[in-house]
Amino acid sequence: MANIEFRGVSKRYDDGPPTVPGLDLEIRDGEMMVLVGPSGCGKSTTLRMIAGLESISAGDLYIGGHRVNDLPPKDRDIAMVFQNYALYPHMSVFENMAFGLRVRNFPKLGIERRVRDAAETLGLADLLHRKPGQLSGGQNQRVALGRAMVRDPQVFLFDEPLSNLDAELRVQMRGVIHRLHHQLRTTSVYVTHDQVEAMTLGTRIAILNGGELMQVGTPLELYNDPDNTFVAGFMGSPPMNLLQVANDGRQLSCDLLTLPHGQLQGLNRELLLGLRPEKLVYAASAPANWPRLTGSIELVESLGAEMLVHLRAGSAQLVARLAGLRAFPLGDTLELAFDPTALYLFDGASQQRIRSGCARAGVSQC
Amino acid sequence: MNAVIGRLGQGKAVALRRALRDIFSWRFALLIVSVLIVIYPLLWVVSLAFSGQQSLTLVQLPPDAGVGQQLLALVPLPEQWTLANFRAVLTEQPFLRWIGNSLVVAVATTIVGLSLSCTAAYAFSRFRFAGRQRGLTLFLISQMFPAVLMLIPLYVIVVQWLGLGNSWLGLILVYAITALPFCVWMLKGYFDSLPYEIEESALLEGASRWTIFIRIILPLARPAIAVTGLFAFMTAWNEFILASIFMDDESRYTVPVGLRFFVSDYASEWGYFAAGSILVSLPVILLFLSLQRFLVSGLSAGAVKG
Numbered sequence: 001m002a003n004i005e006f007r008g009v010s011k012r013y014d015d016g017p018p019t020v021p022g023l024d025l026e027i028r029d030g031e032m033m034v035l036v037g038p039s040g041c042g043k044s045t046t047l048r049m050i051a052g053l054e055s056i057s058a059g060d061l062y063i064g065g066h067r068v069n070d071l072p073p074k075d076r077d078i079a080m081v082f083q084n085y086a087l088y089p090h091m092s093v094f095e096n097m098a099f100g101l102r103v104r105n106f107p108k109l110g111i112e113r114r115v116r117d118a119a120e121t122l123g124l125a126d127l128l129h130r131k132p133g134q135l136s137g138g139q140n141q142r143v144a145l146g147r148a149m150v151r152d153p154q155v156f157l158f159d160e161p162l163s164n165l166d167a168e169l170r171v172q173m174r175g176v177i178h179r180l181h182h183q184l185r186t187t188s189v190y191v192t193h194d195q196v197e198a199m200t201l202g203t204r205i206a207i208l209n210g211g212e213l214m215q216v217g218t219p220l221e222l223y224n225d226p227d228n229t230f231v232a233g234f235m236g237s238p239p240m241n242l243l244q245v246a247n248d249g250r251q252l253s254c255d256l257l258t259l260p261h262g263q264l265q266g267l268n269r270e271l272l273l274g275l276r277p278e279k280l281v282y283a284a285s286a287p288a289n290w291p292r293l294t295g296s297i298e299l300v301e302s303l304g305a306e307m308l309v310h311l312r313a314g315s316a317q318l319v320a321r322l323a324g325l326r327a328f329p330l331g332d333t334l335e336l337a338f339d340p341t342a343l344y345l346f347d348g349a350s351q352q353r354i355r356s357g358c359a360r361a362g363v364s365q366c
Numbered sequence: 367m368n369a370v371i372g373r374l375g376q377g378k379a380v381a382l383r384r385a386l387r388d389i390f391s392w393r394f395a396l397l398i399v400s401v402l403i404v405i406y407p408l409l410w411v412v413s414l415a416f417s418g419q420q421s422l423t424l425v426q427l428p429p430d431a432g433v434g435q436q437l438l439a440l441v442p443l444p445e446q447w448t449l450a451n452f453r454a455v456l457t458e459q460p461f462l463r464w465i466g467n468s469l470v471v472a473v474a475t476t477i478v479g480l481s482l483s484c485t486a487a488y489a490f491s492r493f494r495f496a497g498r499q500r501g502l503t504l505f506l507i508s509q510m511f512p513a514v515l516m517l518i519p520l521y522v523i524v525v526q527w528l529g530l531g532n533s534w535l536g537l538i539l540v541y542a543i544t545a546l547p548f549c550v551w552m553l554k555g556y557f558d559s560l561p562y563e564i565e566e567s568a569l570l571e572g573a574s575r576w577t578i579f580i581r582i583i584l585p586l587a588r589p590a591i592a593v594t595g596l597f598a599f600m601t602a603w604n605e606f607i608l609a610s611i612f613m614d615d616e617s618r619y620t621v622p623v624g625l626r627f628f629v630s631d632y633a634s635e636w637g638y639f640a641a642g643s644i645l646v647s648l649p650v651i652l653l654f655l656s657l658q659r660f661l662v663s664g665l666s667a668g669a670v671k672g
Contacts, residue, residue, distance in 0.1 A: 053566050074572040086563035090585045099581075100571030151571070 002064030002154040002187055003029045004050060009059035011045050019045045020211045022059065032181050032188040034202035036195060036234070042211040043191045047157050050189060052076050064154060079148035080157040083164055085140045087132040087147070093119070094128040097147045104151075118146040121183075122176070138169040145180065156181075156188040162197065174200060195235055199223070207231050229351040232274050232344060238308060241318035243273040244348065255314030257293035270348030277308065279342040280320035286337030293318075294335045297328050309334065409442045414640035415451055417444030422636050451641035461642060463617060464624035468603055469649075471537050471620055475602035476595050479542040479549055483594060484587075486546070487553035488579055492565070502554070505547035513544065514607065521611060532614045540612075541602040549594040556590035557583065592660035596653055603650060621646050 004027040011020040020042040027033040035043040048054040049061060052073035060067055068076055079100075087096050094115055101111045119125045122142045132140050141161055148156055158177070162170045178201055181188055192198055198205050199219045207214040207222065207230070215227045219235075226232040232240040245252040245259070247269050252259045259273075283292050295311030295318070302325055309320045311334060320336055328334065345354040388394060414422070427439055455461045489495075490502060520540055530536030560583065568578045584591065606622040613619055619627075625646065628639040654661070 051566075051570060053569070073566075073569045074574075076570075078570055080567065080570050082563045082567060084561060084563055086561065086567040088564060088568075088582055088586075090582075099568070099573070103568075103571060103573045103577055147567075147571075 003027060003062075004033075004155065004187065004189070005062040006046075007060045007062070009046075009049065009061055010057050011042070011049060011054060012057040018057070018211060020049075023211075023213060025206060025213060025216065027187060027189060028204075029187055030185045031203035032190060032201055034190045034192060034198040034205045035208060036192055036198040036202075036205055037208035037214075039193060040210075041208040043193075043208050044159060046208070047080075047159055047189055047191045050076075050155065051078055051080050051157055077151075077154040078157060079151055079153040079155075080159065081141070081144045081148050081161045083160040085132070085137075085144045085164075087140060087143055089132050092129050092131055093124060093135070093143050093146075096132065096143055097150050100147065100151050114150045115146075118149045121149070121180075122146050137165050138173060141165065141173055142176065145176070149180070149184070152186075154187065156186050158188065158190040158192075160192055161190075162192070162194075170197075177201060196237065199235070207234055226274075226344070227353050229272055229274070229346045232346070232353075236276060238277050238319045238321070240344070241275045241277060242346070243275065243316055243318060245271050245273045247271050255316040256295050256311065256318065257291065259291055267354065268347050268349055271354070272346035272348055272351070274344030274346060275318065275338060276342060277319045277321040280318075280322070280336045280338050282322065283335040283337045290337040291340055292335055292337050294333055297330055297332050297334050299330070300328050311336070406442070411640045411643055413442040413444050414636055415644050416447050416449070417637060418446065418448035418450040419444075420635045420637040422634075451637040452645070455638050455641045455645065459624075459628075459638065459642075460617065460619075461621075461624065461645070464619050464621045465645070467534070467618060468621040468646075471534055471541070472599050472602040474534070474538045475541040475545070476598045478538060479545045479598035479601075480591065480595050482542060483546055483549035483553055483598075484584065484591065485579075487550045487557055488583060490550065490554045491557035492562075502551070505550055509547050516544070517607065517611065520608065525612065531612055532618060534618070536612055537602070537609060537620070540608055541605060542598065545598045545601045549598060552594050552597070553587065553590050556587050560586055589660040592657045596657055596661075599653065600650060603646075 006023045006025040008022050008024060009020065010018050010022045012018040023046060035046055037043050045054055049056050050063070052068070052071060056069050061069055063076060063078075088099065091099065097115045097118060098111050101114065106114075115128070116125070119128055122145060124139070124142055124146060127135060127139060127143075132143065135143065141164075144161070161177070162173050165173060174197060177190075181201075190197075190201055202219055204216060204218050205222055206216045209230050214234075215222060215231045217225070222231055223235045226235065226240075229242055233242060243254050243256065245254045247261075247267055250260065252261050252271060252273060254273075293311075293313075295313035295316070297309060298312045298317065299310040301308040301310075304325075306321055306323050307325060309322055309328065311318055311320060346352065347354055423439070427435060431439075490498060524536045524540055525531035528536065530539070564582060564586075565578050568582055573581070604622060605620075606626065609620045610623045610626065613623055616624075616627075621642070625639055625642045627633070628635040628642065
């Protein structure tokens with residue numbers, strides 16, 4: 001067991017701009033830290049630096065209190081699960097799982113026991129003599145998990161392990177990984193670009209964009225309390241609506257709505273109003289003091305129990321997640337209402353969250 | 367029911383007509399002619415070998431032979447079939463010794479060539495070092511010159527400087543090294559196609575580079591190694607010019623050099639020559655057959671990725 005600490009760690013290839021410009025992050029002992037972000041955000045590079053597969057250009061990386069910058073991968077006591085499984089195609093499942101123990105000269109009986117235990121846990125006991133080519137994608141990924149498990153390493157690394165699986169298997173394997181982490185409590189770092197995976201698996205989530213750390217927190221912290229528009233737009237499906245609103249000192253307005261607001265002096269003229277799709281309700285069933293907004297219906301996506309209604313007014317548009325199913329003629333006008341405490345305000349220029357003065361404005365959370 | 371049978375019959379007739387049309391098409395004729403051109407000399411060799419005689423003429427023509435008889439003489443068919451030539455080559459001539467020499471040289475060439483090219487190709491494929499690109503290009507350039515061009519420099523180096531004339535070691539070195547560029551490119555192409563994550567995974571599990579090379583890369587590259595090995599073997603097995611220049615002692619001849627002496631200014635034992643040629647090609651044919659399942663995948667992988 002170990003914690004992992006990045007202190008100003010940066011990665012730069014040749015003379016190009018840094019892929020990771022200077023990361024400060026602590027991954028606590030026993031937690032599952034999910035690194036999430038769009039492709040090219042540096043999350044895989046960060047993971048590979050922990051593994052020792054990428055050198056560190058500057059800064060220090062500590063695992064379990066030891067500086068590991070110059071430690072070769074094999075001495076870091078780390079196991080990694082790759083997106084394409086990276087199993088040894090010419091070895092049986094048993095040999096695949098035993099390989100790491102064999103090269104570390106484990107006693108034969110110990111190897112046998114550990115592999116059988118892991119195979120039992122992962123439901124692979126009947127497949128031990130098969131070759132990876134004879135297994136399905138989900139089974140292969142379980143073998144890869146087993147191979148990582150048998151060595152009982154300090155740290156598990158997952159590099160988009162579910163990306164090659166189909167939707168159903170992905171949900172199933174997510175459960176497997178979740179249970180495993182719960183059981184083993186090994187410090188884990190999990191890289192994905194899928195925010196659902198991040199929300200469901202992460203003890204904490206670190207959101208990266210362009211190599212910069214946007215925010216770190218538990219899934220609910222990030223969901224409820226985003227620091228900036230990037231985090232707000234990344235978490236949640238569909239993501240938070242971000243409406244460009246003009247601020248004239250007394251009220252916020254865009255084509256969809258006008259919102260009186262008490263504390264707007266000193267704020268930028270261009271603001272972004274954040275509103276989660278699930279916080280919108282039909283105006284008819286909302287308390288009278290909740291703000292209203294109206295727009296024409298552009299698109300309705302039925303998901304069965306609920307539907308996503310896309311509204312537009314002028315240049316402003318948003319998505320509402322409404323319960324139940326109703327037939328809406330496209331183009332009709334629809335009036336919705338929302339709880340004012342569920343509003344978020346962001347600065348239009350810096351994209352950062354504006355938290356100050358919100359309570360006094362009668363908008364408790366903004 | 368009758369209608370169905372009728373349609374079936376019709377289908378058969380259509381298929382037959384199509385087959386006939388294919389057979390009498392110009393493509394078919396062209397293919398037949400090409401096959402004959404390729405096969406004709408081979409048929410001559412086979413006929414000579416089994417004819418039991420040493421002369422190139424299988425049919426003795428009377429001096430006043432007509433055109434028909436002369437044309438008939440072009441058909442490679444011996445007057446009688448016998449194994450006499452094979453028996454003579456194997457017992458009366460030092461042929462078996464030459465085969466043995468060739469085997470030693472070819473097997474050693476394969477081993478030396480493969481161990482050099484596998485390690486070199488792995489380095490070219492996986493490591494980034496100064497001169498990597500240039501080295502690969504140089505290998506390619508060396509393949510663009512005709513092999514005869516190297517005759518004199520190789521003679522100077524191997525015979526005069528190293529004093530390895532008339533020795534197997536000299537031949538093995540030369541063969542292994544001349545086969546190297548092709549082998550390295552071939553294997554590098556295959557190594558490139560193996561996912562690097564497999565090695566990264568093994569690195570994390572604690573394996574050294576050498577362990578990875580021996581226990582993971584080499585087993586996975588078996589098809590490519592089979593192809594390159596076969597190439598190296600054949601380079602050594604079939605080579606004539608260098609061997610004829612380096613080897614003075616008849617007891618050290620390789621098979622191609624030995625065969626040459628059946629047909630020279632002083633002898634024209636075409637029957638022995640033909641029988642010997644067939645015997646020489648047997649090991650290569652056997653190798654091809656035993657490696658067949660690797661060959662297709664190995665060749666295509668190298669070709670596409672390399």
